[in-house]
Structures are given as structure tokens and as C-alpha cells.
Amino acid sequence: MTDITVLQVSASIAQIVGIAPDLVTSQSRLIDDLGLDSLARYELVIGLQHDYGVEVPVTLSPGWDRMTVDDLVREVNALPRQRPL
Secondary structure: OOOOOHHHHHHHHHHHHOOOHHHOOOOOEOOOOOOOOHHHHHHHHHHHHHHHOEOOOHHHHHHHHOOEHHHHHHHHHHOOEOOOO
């Protein structure tokens, strides 16, 4: 099984937020630094589920305010795959 990379998630976030991908780093905080509002977070979760075959649980939501891109990648890679990448 291939893990999702910071680069892949950063590109998705950049597209959703409308910024250059090089502005999204592994240590960027999703809300404070990148400004992901609830709609952007929803779009990101749907994209992760669709593109990478994971089911992102609701329990991930409370941590969004402190979560970095690297944290998100680590959390998603720990989830069981519904289908292989």
C-alpha cells in the first residue's frame, strides 16, 4: 500500500484554498495558516475519501484547529483503505 504524501495533500489544499502549492508546507496549520473554513475542510475530506479510498471519521474534526498538513497526512495514512491506491 502506498502512503499519501505531504506533496499530494498540499496540492489538494492549495487548489481548494486558491493559493500556490509552494505556500503549503508540512508545518502549515490548516485553519490558522491556510484559512480552511468548514466548507474547505468538507471539500478536502471528500477529496481525500474519493482520491485515496479512505473513510475520514468525524472524530478527526475536533483537532482541525491545531492540525498541520503533516498531522493530517499522518492521520489519513493510519486509516484503513477502502480500496487500494
